[in-house]
Amino acid sequence: MNQSVPTSAEITILVVDDHASVLSGTVNILQQQYPNAEIFTAQTAEDAQAQVHQQKLDLVVLDLSIPEKLRDQAQISTGIQLLRTMMQEHAALNIVVQSAHVKSLIRLKPAINTHEGGFTIADKSLSMQEMLTKVDWALQGLMFTPKEMRTGLEVKPEWLEVLNFAFLEGLQDRAIAESMNISERTVRNYWTKVQDALGVYPEEGINMRIQTEIRAREEGLID
Amino acid sequence: MEPCRDQFIAILRVFSFYHKPTQRAIQWWFHQQTKQTFELGELIREGLLQETFSLRRQLEFLQAQQAEESSTRFIKQELQELEQIYRQLEQVADQLAPFYLEHRWPLAIKQAMQRLGRDGKGLQISLVLPVNWDYQPPQQDQLFLKFLAELLMMAASKDPDSSLIELKLENRQMIKVKINYRNLATRKVVSDSEEIRHLRLAFNFLTKGKINQQVCKSQVIYSLSW
Numbered sequence: 001m002n003q004s005v006p007t008s009a010e011i012t013i014l015v016v017d018d019h020a021s022v023l024s025g026t027v028n029i030l031q032q033q034y035p036n037a038e039i040f041t042a043q044t045a046e047d048a049q050a051q052v053h054q055q056k057l058d059l060v061v062l063d064l065s066i067p068e069k070l071r072d073q074a075q076i077s078t079g080i081q082l083l084r085t086m087m088q089e090h091a092a093l094n095i096v097v098q099s100a101h102v103k104s105l106i107r108l109k110p111a112i113n114t115h116e117g118g119f120t121i122a123d124k125s126l127s128m129q130e131m132l133t134k135v136d137w138a139l140q141g142l143m144f145t146p147k148e149m150r151t152g153l154e155v156k157p158e159w160l161e162v163l164n165f166a167f168l169e170g171l172q173d174r175a176i177a178e179s180m181n182i183s184e185r186t187v188r189n190y191w192t193k194v195q196d197a198l199g200v201y202p203e204e205g206i207n208m209r210i211q212t213e214i215r216a217r218e219e220g221l222i223d
Numbered sequence: 224m225e226p227c228r229d230q231f232i233a234i235l236r237v238f239s240f241y242h243k244p245t246q247r248a249i250q251w252w253f254h255q256q257t258k259q260t261f262e263l264g265e266l267i268r269e270g271l272l273q274e275t276f277s278l279r280r281q282l283e284f285l286q287a288q289q290a291e292e293s294s295t296r297f298i299k300q301e302l303q304e305l306e307q308i309y310r311q312l313e314q315v316a317d318q319l320a321p322f323y324l325e326h327r328w329p330l331a332i333k334q335a336m337q338r339l340g341r342d343g344k345g346l347q348i349s350l351v352l353p354v355n356w357d358y359q360p361p362q363q364d365q366l367f368l369k370f371l372a373e374l375l376m377m378a379a380s381k382d383p384d385s386s387l388i389e390l391k392l393e394n395r396q397m398i399k400v401k402i403n404y405r406n407l408a409t410r411k412v413v414s415d416s417e418e419i420r421h422l423r424l425a426f427n428f429l430t431k432g433k434i435n436q437q438v439c440k441s442q443v444i445y446s447l448s449w
Contacts, residue, residue: 019273019277021274021277021281022273022276022277022280025276025277025280025281025284026280028280028284029280029283029284032284032287065268065269074269100268100272100273100276100313101268103330106330124272124273124276124309125276125306125309125310125313127279127283127302127306128280128283128284128287148330148333148334149330150330152352
């Protein structure tokens with residue numbers, strides 16, 4: 001069962017955005033939600049990358065349209081490249097992409113699908129509360145990508161295997177990991193991917209595994 | 224009617240042959256216009272959308288600090304209006320600079336079709352699009368999307384309630400649009416219309432592509448290839 005990260009948690013967050021007003025607005029809200037959090041900021045890709053290396057971060061909140069260096073022009077490709085590098089070098093890092101350009105992430109879909117940390121997308125049209133939910137999900141290690149980034153159900157064979165082992169053979173994560181010859185952590189990671197594909201997210205009073213089974217049967221992924 | 228149309232097309236082909244430089248110049252001009260439109264969309268995303276977002280966060284932060292009910296009610300109202308503005312700006316930006324154009328052609332089509340439905344054009348469109356799509360460099364895709372949207376609007380303009388549209392992306396170079404009308408008369412009004420003829424010729428002239436029209440009773444199939 002997934003549980004929200006306590007607001008009293010002593011977490012370390014990096015917020016990346018080139019607009020000073022957006023940066024301060026986001027920091028204020030995060031600080032209000034997590035009073036014990038240590039929050040760093042960066043306005044360029046260069047600075048963000050340096051801080052990701054220096055700090056032991058629990059979460060990065062990243063805008064995609066950012067400049068490489070100060071006085072450079074903000075470009076989506078710069079944010080996309082930074083994100084790609086971060087995911088390659090810090091596979092377990094939790095990331096929230098907060099941007100008005102979230103649809104551009106389609107070109108990173110394969111990398112997002114293999115990322116091991118939490119990964120959520122918060123379009124800048126979201127309300128503060130919705131954005132904080134995406135932050136919480138990323139801190140829990142979950143994945144969320146908007147529906148409009150797909151033309152249909154996109155499920156990888158290894159995610160299907162997890163569903164089959166769990167719901168047809170009744171195996172628990174550890175046994176699934178042994179059967180698939182992968183780590184238990186990877187199994188948990190596959191759960192978040194398939195749940196995102198099926199549109200199953202944390203909700204009060206809802207058991208996510210049962211909900212996943214129902215949705216998987218509805219979609220014909222398991223008999 | 225048909226021989227007359229064939230004659231017209233033949234004349235246009237002869238015209239095009241002898242006016243290649245003019246055709247190229249017009250194609251170039253359209254390309255420039257499309258580029259400018261795209262940049263305008265990006266400008267909205269980078270400027271107005273960011274400003275609206277920042278304003279919204281400030282108001283939300285203020286709302287969380289306010290204890291007075293009248294103040295929070297006022298802020299809530301302002302937030303709703305701001306959200307509306309954000310959505311509208313986002314739609315304009317998406318229309319001017321479709322996001323998926325460079326990366327996922329099927330998603331670009333899906334987005335454009337959703338927009339047609341959302342704008343209250345009365346279109347019922349069923350889409351058959353591939354899930355996986357390899358990256359390919361964009362060429363005249365934005366211009367092509369405009370033609371596709373125009374064709375669908377024309378197809379439904381005479382009788383929006385009765386037309387059921389099936390759109391299938393065959394491959395990167397071909398889309399089939401199948402339209403079933405309630406009766407033969409409506410189908411004829413649309414498929415024989417001057418607008419459709421103009422559209423087919425303009426498509427050919429500007430994209431070097433072709434729109435084939437196949438009619439069978441109350442059904443018409445348009446194959447757009449380029």
